Amino acid sequence: MSSANGRGEGGAEGAPPEQLALIREGVRKAREPKAKPRTWRGAALAKERPVARVLVDKGVLHLDRYFDYAVPEELDEAAQPGVRVRVRFGAGGRNVRGGRREGGGLIDGFLVERLAESDYAGPLAALAQVVSPEPVLGPELLGLARAVADRYAGSLADVLQLAVPPRNARAEQKPSPAPLQAPGVPAVGSWVRYGRGAAFLESLAAGGAPRAVWNALPGPGWAEEVARAVAATLASGRGALVVVPDGRAVARVDAALSSLLGEGRHAVLTAEAGPEKRYREWLAVRRGSVRAVVGTRAAMFAPVRDLGLVVIWDDGDGSHSEPHAPQPHAREVLLLRAAHDKCAFLLGSWSCTVEAAQLVESGWALPLVAEREQVRGTAPLVRTVGDGDLARDEAARAARLPTLAWQVVREGLRQGPVLVQVPRRGYVPRMACAQCREPARCRHCAGPLEGQDAGVLLCAWCGRDEAAWHCPECGGFRLRAQIVGARRTAEELGRAFPAVPVRTSGREQVLDTVSEAPALVVSTPGAEPVAEGGYAAALLLDGWAMLGRPDLRAGEDALRRWMAAASLVRPQGAGGTVVVVAEPTLRPVQALVRWDPVGHAVRELAERAELGFPPVSRMAAVSGTPEALAGFLAAAELPHDAEVLGPVPMAVTEAGRPRRVGGPPPGEHWERVLIRVPPGSGAALAAALKTAQAARMARGGSEPVRIRVDPPDIG
CATH class of the missing domain: 3.40.50 (Rossmann fold)
Known part of the structure; x- marks a missing residue:
């Protein structure tokens, strides 16, 4: 007979407290997993910490957890935390805590930690292979990736695909150069143009962690000013990370750093560098050979040692928003790093985004601006x-x-x-009336007319020619490109x-x-x-x-x-x-x-606060077919203060034309809802969406539902 709490302690309710404690302790020990055998299918296992906890490279939410595998003796030395491994994962066995018992294909993964025992009661599958003894996933990067996955309702494996570049064997075999001594404190240079510029650099050189939103003066001097901030941080014995929108901006900061610091003190991380060079530069950063990094979007995860400063330039540029799941924004990732590592933060731009204004408005960061006379003199x-x-x-x-x-x-x-x-x-080629600028539309379907070769007008919707167009508003016959x-x-x-x-x-x-x-x-x-x-x-x-x-x-x-x-x-x-x-x-x-971008951003922020728009509120976009979207919303346990806006139809992409990231497949009719929560409930919203999506995928939902936290375009 079982007790009401289901723990199998029937008849113990009236026992003295000491006896009841002994009973419970006996039950606990009886339920502890038995010691694992030191062999697996006749093969000897590692004598110390024979269990490997592995993150498999499966970017699906219902598998977003670790799996335990046995460590064969021959892999004991190489199977260290942070290395890439291959394991069997697929058909056969139970999908609980441990690896599959039998069958299944080989899949890549990361070895997260080694343990003496597993809390999985069944037999463990063994690690199939250690791909490389190079530890590429440290605890700091793992923690950052987990924080980003939770913030954007995504999977840890997807984030690590963005954070850790693909392996290149030749790059791993080449030793990284020895780290150089910290450079001297740089001169303030053109930072004197800003009211708190000199104090900002002095704080960096002294090992401080100032946080600033920097409204840069017009001209090309921003790259040199970024380089001086990096040099000041290096002088304190710490590392620095700079993220810019594109390769041209990388080249400017790269040239400024080389001129100020000399060669060998910083790494450049861009996709244009090619897989071998990029991985070699990334390894130099992870190994501690260099402590300064400049790169494009993917560099936001660079494993810089003793991180002392993160910099993002022109955070409003769309290139900072990652198109691949879970679609993090470089600014938000660097904010997470600044908070976790307690390092300095610098957001710079000629203009000013609403998010940047909010950082200053909240007191989290200080403004770094020039006096109005200085602005007038350079604009x-x-x-x-x-x-x-x-x-x-x-x-x-x-x-x-x-x-x-x-x-x-x-x-x-x-x-x-x-x-x-x-x-x-x-x-x-979209055309409009040259006199009143009314858009030119098809007489049959009201679709937009496009100009073709030889002056032919063609409807972009129904494809019909329009030979005798005239403007229905003013009667004009002349057209020009809109x-x-x-x-x-x-x-x-x-x-x-x-x-x-x-x-x-x-x-x-x-x-x-x-x-x-x-x-x-x-x-x-x-x-x-x-x-x-x-x-x-x-x-x-x-x-x-x-x-x-x-x-x-x-x-x-x-x-x-x-x-x-x-x-x-x-x-x-x-x-x-x-x-x-x-x-x-x-x-x-x-x-x-x-020339007042800050004033514009402050007024925009005030209006959004009044209307409950981001970034004052947190918002997520959920899209899919009407049936799939309705089922998802019915199953999701949203926060009590969540507000669902919509659904509204999404634009249908025609076959053969590129679609927007996150948009519907060609020919499919999708709908989208926006879910809005007030400040403080963003984490709860992301968790609810992630849980609902994981449950839906575990049930084998066939129709896709796409989630994007903090969508950049909400229309």
């Missing part, structure tokens, strides 16, 4: 061309450039190169200024630098080359296209892209002028004119 003059100006400008209606822009280009070309930023690359891309703009500018060379920078070819000779440089946002001595002028065309996107971050992102381009222009005192074609009364345009 270019910004002038605007609004819709009213365009309507009155005959040149703007008939050609690509408003009169003011044409005059600025003409004057700028007398002094040097002129930058022209356009929102898109190539030819963008948003003209880089190549088309370059052609039009080439006709307007026939004696001036025109260069383009975009997807096909991104230019790093251009000379100081007069030239027109047409670029898409983010691909602007640096001009020697700075650009004489810049045109920011089609501003309404960026501001009109149906996205919460449209204004913030447009301002960030404008400021990135305008920061490459000479100061106003040297004749630098920027013309932005956008309505001058809009808040982002005014922030550009005043």
Whole structure:
């Protein structure tokens, strides 16, 4: 007869307390796992700590835990915590705590720790192979990966795929160089331009952990300033990590570090380096040969020894958001590292994101800004061309450039190169009425008309030709491209200024630098080359296209892209002028004119707080087919303060066209819900979503449901 608590202690309820304790102790010992045999299928096991706890490389949530395996004697020396192993995992045996008893294919994994005993009662499968004796997964990196997986409702294995690069045998066989002595404390340099700049560097050199949001002054000096912050940290005997958006930014910081510190004191981690070189550089960091790292997004997990400083430049750039599961953002990962390692944190940009403003508003970080007079002395003059100006400008209606822009280009070309930023690359064929700018639509299905070769108009939805289009609003018959891309703009500018060379920078070819000779440089946002001595002028065309996107971050992102381009222009005192074609009364345009990105971000933050939008609230996007999404939401035990918004249909991707990350497969109709929770409930929301997804996958759900915590575009 069993007791009510189900522990098999029937008849003991009336026993004295001492006797009851003895009974319970006997029951506990009886239930303890028996000592494991020191052999497995006749093979001898390791004498010390014969159990290996392994994380298998299966990025599915219902297998997001460790599995125990026996350590054969011949693998005892090599099977150390942190090494890569191969184990049998698949059909056969029970999927409880230990490895499979029999059958199953070989799968990669990481050996997390060695134990004397396993809490799994059945026989353990043995490790099949130690892939390499190189310990690549230390406890610090494992803890960081677990924190990132929990924050983004993902699996630990998926995070480690992002954090640990693939093995390269030749790179492992090459010894890393001996670590160099710490360099001396660098001079403050151009940090004196900022009110607390000198104090920030002094704190780093003294071993402190200051946290700052840095609004960098216009110009190319940001890379050298980052290098000085890294050098100050190295002087204190600690390591530093710098994450930037792209390879061109990496090259600038790399050159600044080499110039300031010399060769051999920092590693560069980018995908463009190739698998062998990247893995060799990563090993040098893990082995402690170098303590400074600069790289793109994946470098956020770099295992820097004695981490003293983490830096992220231009955190609003979309490149910082990882497209692979669980899609972490580099800024949030570095914030986790700064909190866990108690190290310094520096977020820098020409502009300012709402998340950066929130760090300052909460008191977690201090602002690192220049005085207004210093800003005015380094920023270019910004002038605007609004819709009213365009309507009155005959040149703007008939050609690509408003009169003011044409005059600025003409004057700028007398002094040097002129930058022209356009929102898109190539030819963008969507058409609009040249008179009233009403989008041109198909008469049969109201789909958008696209311009084809030889002037043919084609509907993007039904594919029908439109030979006799006229505007239903104003009756006009003339059309022009709604948003003209880089190549088309370059052609039009080439006709307007026939004696001036025109260069383009975009997807096909991104230019790093251009000379100081007069030239027109047409670029898409983010691909602007640096001009020697700075650009004489810049045109920011089609501003309404960026501001009109149906996205919460449209204004913030447009301002960030404008400021990135305008920061490459000479100061106003040297004749630098920027013309932005956008309505001058809009808040982002005014922030550009005043060169006040911080004020713009603070006002945006206040509005989002009032409306309950991120980053004040935490939010997750869940998408799938209507049936799968409804089933998931019904099973998920969301926090009591969670608010479900939606569902709303997602755009269907046509077959043969690339789809957005996280979007529906071609031809499938998906829906999306947004789940919002107030501050303090973000961890509970992530845990609830992860638990529901794991249970759903364990049941064998066939239709996919995608989860993204902190989605960058919520529309």
